[in-house]
Amino acid sequence: MSKIDVQVTINGEVYREACEPRRTLADFIRKDCGLTGTHLGCEHGVCGACTVRLDGQTVRSCLMLAVQAEGASITTIEGLSDGVELSPLQQAFHDNHGLQCGFCTPGMLLTAQELLEQNPDPTEDEVRDRLAGNLCRCTGYEFIVDSVLDAAGRQAAVAGDA
Ligand code: FES
Ligand code: FES
Secondary structure, three states: OOOEEEEEEEOOEEEEEEEOOOOEHHHHHHHHOOOOOOOOOOOOOOOOOOEEEEOOEEEEOOOOEHHHHOOOEEEOHHHOOEOOEOOHHHHHHHHOOOOOOOOOHHHHHHHHHHHHHHOOOOOHHHHHHHHHHOOOOOOOHHHHHHHHHHHHHHHHHHHHHO
């Protein structure tokens, strides 16, 4: 099958790679762009491990073709931290034991980040509801929810100090 060029911006960097039209966005990000922080679990839209943000919105990159993302601005887990500095949400996951094997963590973080931008002070139910589409096979859901609520609290404290 002949390849076509796809150009996207990922974490502020422009990538232009030739790929087959049937290439999923997940494979494009991982194999063509070399950003393996985006994980692949079910590969059919159920687990949320492949979640990235496309023009600000979370999407399941296993369900999209790379060609559909032409021209888009994408954030992957590699774009969440500032160099080696963890983002406040990442730090909250670290401090609250919000990960075990870490396989689901990139998707959890990007989904939670979107929630906190839209709703900086979510209730526990709202956090659980938003993360319901992200599966953790280590089943550490309590600590994941605690991490997101802690991150919201820290965010509020910083805003209060400003
Ligand atoms: S790998 Fe995409 S939703 Fe599971
Ligand atoms: S921490 Fe292992 S799958 Fe969630």
